[in-house]
Amino acid sequence: MTRGNARRTRPDGHRGAPWPLAVPAAVAVAFLVLPLVGLLVRAPWRQLPTLLGQTAVRQALVLSLETATLATAVSILVGVPLAWVLARVRLRGRSAVQALVTLPLVLPPVVGGVALLLAFGRNGVVGRYLDSWFGITLPFTTAGVVVAETFVAMPFLIVTVEGALLAVDRRYEDAAATLGAGRWLTFRRVTLPMIAPSVAAGAVLCWARALGEFGATITFAGNFPGTTQTMPLAVYLALETDPAAAIALSLLLLAVCVTILIALRQRWVPGVRGPAPAP
């Protein structure tokens, strides 16, 4: 893509923004960036290697990466099919389902944790049978962390993929159907490749949300180093006794997020790659 092309795609030809927009925009940027600056300024750089070298820190980081990845995998496995159903099948009460599955987006995570406890806890409506029939109890286990993270993060994936499915040109799918492909084959060979970038973008969002999950995790899965204490829990609890360690942990989490987002943005997230070439 040429430079001239890029300039032409700008929606607005004006050089600068009018001040009623520029000033609040600058305030917004400052507001969003200053806390991160604070983190960098106050970071105990010298102690950093010692603070981050502790086994507990590595444990929390590994646990966070593992559980966030598992939660994302589960979300893709069941979330993408759900997004397809919501976008393609004329379902009675579809909008109600849509609202319900996106509820965790707006629900305070702690409330989500309480709800999970009442559903999947040892006395929960489902958890009771998991316990008595299979001997499975989710609270205080790493599986519980994955459940909590999936609950909170999956809607990000569903919403992203559903949006992509609604925006995709349906004529490709129709063409596949006229050529005799069934809906499953069409989904696999036509739809999925078209929405792949959105699935990836949704997965990144989902992963990032899962990585940062705190409220539902501490409420539902509890807090124990090595099994359920993820990085956000470690940060919060360290803040109560050792603020320097909390800052160090925060920096580490920030670094992980930034690295992953930059790496994935370059490759996957649509919009960065530029518009499709004109026919």
Place this chain on the structure above:
Amino acid sequence: MRMSRMIVTGAAAGALAVVAGCGSTSGGGSTGAAPTSAAPTSAAATSSAASLSGTVTVLAAASLTGTFTDLGKQFEAAHPGVTVRFSFGASSALAQQINAGAPADVFASASTKNMTQVASHTSNPTTFVKNEAEIAVPPSNPKKITDVADLARSGVKVALCQAQVPCGVVAQAVFTKTRTTVKPVTLGADVKSVLTTVELNEADAGVVYKTDVQAAGSKVKGIAIPENENASTAYPIATVTGSKNAAAAAAFVAYVLSPAGRTVLTEAGFAQP
């Protein structure tokens, strides 16, 4: 969570100071309001208790939730111009908040250690009660817990406070005394979260304070720890230096230390130091 419960002291606290001698509060009908002029708090500090006003922000250990809420109401009744606001949480967390400059007037900690951490921000810490550990189990006691040693049995899910929280320290002291090695499944951020875990029957047992078991009523069952195996923690209370309402803060501390305050605390199961 706990942070959101933090209440910012009203900026007007100082300006609301009522002039001394504004009216006796012995009668029930006293309004205790309508200041004739704005008086600086320093003036109130030297006057009688009846002139107290404004807001007192008290940061108190989670285990004091019930008793301090009651004491706050009684104090407000005795001083109609004063509003007492509480933020309850782990003493270790509250200590950090004070060191970070949280607007607080009084700090009541569940251990001397956390009070020492804020030594430069507090004056005259006084120990007012002691609290001992007790095992809390769900009312049905599914794992038939009868003593500390039972907590070490495999298959028993135990919830404890984190090691840096006073109730975690007390639990560890009990385990050291009894030479028990307990592997907890979760570490609560404060004593109330441990109690909740037991109340919800997610854990088979938790080590909390005697007072928490008593306050929970029938929601949990208490398994007493024998005196020779038990450990306790001392609760110091202090005013925070730089308080915007030092007079009322000192009065609240005095109230907690008074015979009336002692009665409330003793009834809740706290021991005298």
